[in-house]
Amino acid sequence: MKIALVQQSASANKMENIQKGVEAVKTAAAKGANIICFAELAFTQFYPQKKASSDYKNLAETIPGPTTQIFSYLAKQL
Numbered sequence: 918m919k920i921a922l923v924q925q926s927a928s929a930n931k932m933e934n935i936q937k938g939v940e941a942v943k944t945a946a947a948k949g950a951n952i953i954c955f956a957e958l959a960f961t962q963f964y965p966q967k968k969a970s971s972d973y974k975n976l977a978e979t980i981p982g983p984t985t986q987i988f989s990y991l992a993k994q995l
Contacts, residue, residue, distance in 0.1 A: 921945035921953045927962045934960040935984060939991060946995045960984060 923941045927934045938960060945953045961976050978984055 918951050919949045921948070921950035923953060923955050923959070925955075925959060927958075927960060927966060929962055929967075931960055935987060939987065942988070942991055943995070 921941075923938065923945070925934070925937055925941065938955060942953050958976060963973075963976060981989070
């Protein structure tokens with residue numbers, strides 16, 4: 918079993934960050950990874966990338982939700 922860990926910086930554009938993640942998954946899978954892991958909040962900016970604020974709950978997303986749907990579909994394709 919091969920595990921890939923993805924570390925990426927996030928821009929203010931969440932969809933752009935997700936697309937970077939999709940490309941990282943494709944690259945890792947092509948190199949034989951069976952499990953691919955991202956850090957929490959991998960697709961959004963948060964402290965220290967941007968000033969901390971009280972709206973941290975807005976960073977949360979339901980599961981299933983838009984991001985998990987994208988990566989679930991990708992996993993099924995690979």
